[in-house]
Amino acid sequence: MPRSNNLLAPTASISRAQREARNGHRGTAILLTGLPAAGKSTLAQALHAELFEHGVQSVVLDGDGLRVGLNRDLGFTDSDRLENIRRASELAALLVENGQIVILAMIAPLVELREVFARRLGEDYREVWCSASLAVCEQRDPKGHYARARRGELAGFTGVSAPYEPPPCASLVLDTGAQSVEACLDRLLTWLGECAVLPKR
Numbered sequence: 739m740p741r742s743n744n745l746l747a748p749t750a751s752i753s754r755a756q757r758e759a760r761n762g763h764r765g766t767a768i769l770l771t772g773l774p775a776a777g778k779s780t781l782a783q784a785l786h787a788e789l790f791e792h793g794v795q796s797v798v799l800d801g802d803g804l805r806v807g808l809n810r811d812l813g814f815t816d817s818d819r820l821e822n823i824r825r826a827s828e829l830a831a832l833l834v835e836n837g838q839i840v841i842l843a844m845i846a847p848l849v850e851l852r853e854v855f856a857r858r859l860g861e862d863y864r865e866v867w868c869s870a871s872l873a874v875c876e877q878r879d880p881k882g883h884y885a886r887a888r889r890g891e892l893a894g895f896t897g898v899s900a901p902y903e904p905p906p907c908a909s910l911v912l913d914t915g916a917q918s919v920e921a922c923l924d925r926l927l928t929w930l931g932e933c934a935v936l937p938k939r
Contacts, residue, residue, distance in 0.1 A: 750835075754835050754836070754837060757836060757837030758837050760837075761794070761795050761837050762793075762794075762937070763794055763795070763839065763935060763936050763937070764839075764934070764935050765833070765834040765835065765836065765837045765838055765839065765840075765862065766834060766839055766840070766862050766863075766864060766933075766935045767830040767831075767833075767834050767839075767840040767842060767855065767859050767862055767863050767864070768839070768840065768841050768842065768864045768865075768866055768930075769842045769844065769846060769852065769855055769863070769864070769865050769866065770782055770841065770842065770843045770844075770866050770868050771844065771845065771846045771847075771852065771865065771866070771867055771868065771905060771908075772845070772867060772868030772869065772870060772902075772914065773845070773870060773872060773875045773896060773897045773902050774845060774875060774881075774883060774884070774895070774896055774897060775870070775875040775876075775878040775879055775880060775881075775883075775884070776868040776869070776870040776875055776914050776915070777868050777870060777914035777915075777919065777922070778801075778843040778844070778845075778868050778914075779800055779802070779843045780919055781843075781868060781912070781914065781919060781922055781923065781926070782798045782800065782841045782842075782843035783798060784919050784920075784923045785841055785923060785926060785927075786798045786841055788923060788927065789839060794839060794936065795837055795838050795839065796838060796839040796840070796841060797833055797838050797839075797840055797841070798841045798843060799826060799829060799830060799840060799841070799842045799843070799844070800843045800844075801822075801826075801842075801843060801844035801845060804822070804825070804826055804844075805822070808825060808829070809821075809822050809825055809826075814893075814894045814900075819847075819848075819851060820851065820854070823844070823846060823851045823852075823854045823855065824854055824858075826842060826844060826855075827854050827855045827858040827859065828858065830842060830855070830858075830859060831858055831859055831862075834859065834862050839935065842855070845896050845902070847896045847900065847901060847902045847903060848901070848903050849903050849905070849906065852865060852905065864909045864910070864933065864935075865905055865908045865909050865910075866908060866909060866910045866911075866912060866926070867904060867905045867908040867910070867911045867912070868912055868914040868922075869904070869911050869912065869913055869914060869915065870913075870914045870915030871915050872897050874915040875897065875915075876897075883895060884897070884898060887899060909929075909933075910925075910926070910929050912925060912926065
């Protein structure tokens with residue numbers, strides 16, 4: 739469809755500041771990035787459950803979940819990967835504006851893709867690198883994707899036939915290859931307090 743140049747977003751009846759005041763925390767977007775099987779989704783769900791227990795408004799946007807729903811029309815070409823991230827960034831921005839802590843569990847393998855989040859979300863964006871070695875991720879391989887990629891059955895698979903660029907200046911680095919989910923979650927929660935997203939623990 740052609741772009742319209744005369745569209746304006748409607749003015750919200752409830753402001754972001756009002757929502758954040760009621761919630762008792764800031765809205766923000768946290769990208770958990772890393773290789774496939776680095777533990778992003780597991781950590782995202784653990785954080786979501788912990789925040790829920792404490793009455794914190796949060797939502798998980800998982801890369802796989804987006805690709806079977808909102809982004810199911812996209813493949814894995816460079817342009818489709820970029821559009822996948824663009825749509826996720828727009829959805830995250832809407833949710834942050836409504837006072838949510840948005841937990842993005844997405845590979846986002848290239849620096850230029852993660853910059854899409856940074857540009858769209860600005861100071862509301864925080865990047866967390868789930869750092870696990872390729873060897874550890876392949877050993878886990880819960881979906882069998884690494885094995886299929888090694889057999890040549892999955893083209894453009896990150897870590898095997900497509901690159902993963904580690905974040906050069908992540909807000910937080912978690913050693914998800916060596917540390918337990920509980921240890922990573924504890925560090926993540928402490929860090930969110932240090933960032934003033936949540937009240938300090």
